[in-house]
Amino acid sequence: MNFAKALLGLGAAALAQMLLGQHAPALAERCDLFTIFTVYAALTRPPRTAVVLGSAAGLLQDALTGVVLGLNGFKKTLLAYLVGTLGSLFMLNQPVPRFGILFAAAFFDPLASLLLSLAMGQQHVFPGLGDLVLRGLGNGLVGLVTFWVAARLP
Amino acid sequence: MPRVVSSHRKPSLLLFLLLSMHLVLMASSVRGSRGGSLLEDTLLTVFSPFLRGASSMTSGVAGTWRRYGGLRGVEEENRRLRAQVGTLLLQAREAEEARREADRLRALLGLRDTAVPGAIAARVIARGGAGSARVLLLDRGSSQGIARQQPVITPRGAVGRVVEAAPGVSKVLSLVDPNSGVAALVQRTRVQGVLVGEGEDTCRLEFVSDEAPVEVGDVVVTSGLDAIFPKGILLGVVSEVGEAQGLTRYVQVRPEVDPHRLEEVLVLHGVEGTEAAAVPALPGDGS
Numbered sequence: 001m002n003f004a005k006a007l008l009g010l011g012a013a014a015l016a017q018m019l020l021g022q023h024a025p026a027l028a029e030r031c032d033l034f035t036i037f038t039v040y041a042a043l044t045r046p047p048r049t050a051v052v053l054g055s056a057a058g059l060l061q062d063a064l065t066g067v068v069l070g071l072n073g074f075k076k077t078l079l080a081y082l083v084g085t086l087g088s089l090f091m092l093n094q095p096v097p098r099f100g101i102l103f104a105a106a107f108f109d110p111l112a113s114l115l116l117s118l119a120m121g122q123q124h125v126f127p128g129l130g131d132l133v134l135r136g137l138g139n140g141l142v143g144l145v146t147f148w149v150a151a152r153l154p
Numbered sequence: 155m156p157r158v159v160s161s162h163r164k165p166s167l168l169l170f171l172l173l174s175m176h177l178v179l180m181a182s183s184v185r186g187s188r189g190g191s192l193l194e195d196t197l198l199t200v201f202s203p204f205l206r207g208a209s210s211m212t213s214g215v216a217g218t219w220r221r222y223g224g225l226r227g228v229e230e231e232n233r234r235l236r237a238q239v240g241t242l243l244l245q246a247r248e249a250e251e252a253r254r255e256a257d258r259l260r261a262l263l264g265l266r267d268t269a270v271p272g273a274i275a276a277r278v279i280a281r282g283g284a285g286s287a288r289v290l291l292l293d294r295g296s297s298q299g300i301a302r303q304q305p306v307i308t309p310r311g312a313v314g315r316v317v318e319a320a321p322g323v324s325k326v327l328s329l330v331d332p333n334s335g336v337a338a339l340v341q342r343t344r345v346q347g348v349l350v351g352e353g354e355d356t357c358r359l360e361f362v363s364d365e366a367p368v369e370v371g372d373v374v375v376t377s378g379l380d381a382i383f384p385k386g387i388l389l390g391v392v393s394e395v396g397e398a399q400g401l402t403r404y405v406q407v408r409p410e411v412d413p414h415r416l417e418e419v420l421v422l423h424g425v426e427g428t429e430a431a432a433v434p435a436l437p438g439d440g441s
Contacts, residue, residue, distance in 0.1 A: 015211070023216070047165045048165040048168055051169055052172070055172045055175075068180050068183045069180065069182075069183040070176035070179030070183060071180055073172075073176040073179065074176035074180065077169065077172045077173055078169075081169050116180065120180060120181065
């Protein structure tokens with residue numbers, strides 16, 4: 001039941017990301033709902049479940065965005081593992097540390113993409129620092145709101 | 155509970171498997187053609203209903219937004235077109251009025267040319283009456299040759315007579331005015347009488363003998379005995395025949411010409427008591 005709810009949340013995140021991409025592309029570039037979902041799953045679910053959900057989120061993002069299949073899957077799986085590990089070491093149930101995690105995830109994503117692209121001999125453009133900060137802020141703010149809403153859902 | 159404990163253990167193996175799977179996927183995606191990945195195809199197939207739903211939803215939202223934007227433009231355009239339609243309708247009505255007026259004037263001219271040489275075409279510029287009086291004001295007067303007691307007609311029949319003529323304007327007492335009296339006769343039986351107005355829409359034929367053969371539907375025309383109207387001009391149709399009252403009987407006549415709807419008339423002059431049998435009842439003057 002919990003897993004089904006999580007999948008439902010994943011679907012909602014995908015739908016919201018698509019809507020944002022079509023109608024608010026500027027916001028969609030600064031806010032990755034798949035990352036937010038992965039972080040939320042990692043903070044609120046058992047590690048295995050979180051890793052599976054992160055992997056599913058990444059695969060869905062790959063399928064929907066048309067990038068190299070497995071790229072986001074790999075990143076999200078790793079992200080879910082890392083956040084889950086951090087969550088088991090530190091108290092991350094307060095808004096400030098959660099914001100920090102979401103902010104850091106915005107840096108982790110392009111960094112992982114860069115490394116994977118280099119490993120596969122693909123070209124990759126690393127975003128500028130300002131852009132990354134904006135992404136981090138977007139992820140953090142939208143993520144906190146999403147967490148607040150998700151915590152109040154039945 | 156063992157499952158819970160198990161699920162909280164470090165998912166090292168699971169992580170390794172998943173990451174390996176993704177790496178394989180990436181490698182195969184990069185090596186092969188982008189459309190050839192079975193997993194990607196499967197994923198797309200599995201998620202295609204979701205994609206279609208999302209797409210239709212976004213299309214719906216976008217369409218609604220576009221329609222809303224379009225509707226705002228349409229409202230503006232509607233307002234402009236409505237104003238344009240109003241103007242065109244007005245022009246069309248004016249054109250229609252001009253056409254009808256031309257028809258009526260043509261009919262009047264035809265009447266004047268064929269029957270009564272001494273006729274002056276005039277336009278009704280006002281109509282009124284105090285109490286039951288029914289008068290018309292014409293835009294032609296003494297300066298155009300109109301004088302008192304001249305008959306006023308239309309192609310459909312008699313209207314009344316001139317009671318005042320000033321330069322440029324004249325007043326006509328219509329048949330339905332109670333002060334109006336016209337020598338008349340029933341066309342079918344030649345019964346004579348005086349047509350007097352009743353103040354509203356009807357007249358009555360006075361001095362009709364109680365034994366006179368008059369029926370509803372009989373046509374009443376001028377007799378020419380009043381030395382005002384030429385003989386034979388249509389006055390109206392008998393609409394009611396009452397019981398005998400002493401030596402006479404009540405005969406109601408509905409005038410052929412409705413003074414409320416008149417616009418153009420002919421004022422006749424120099425036709426005292428002359429035979430007007432040749433005056434045709436021209437149809438289609440609209441009155």
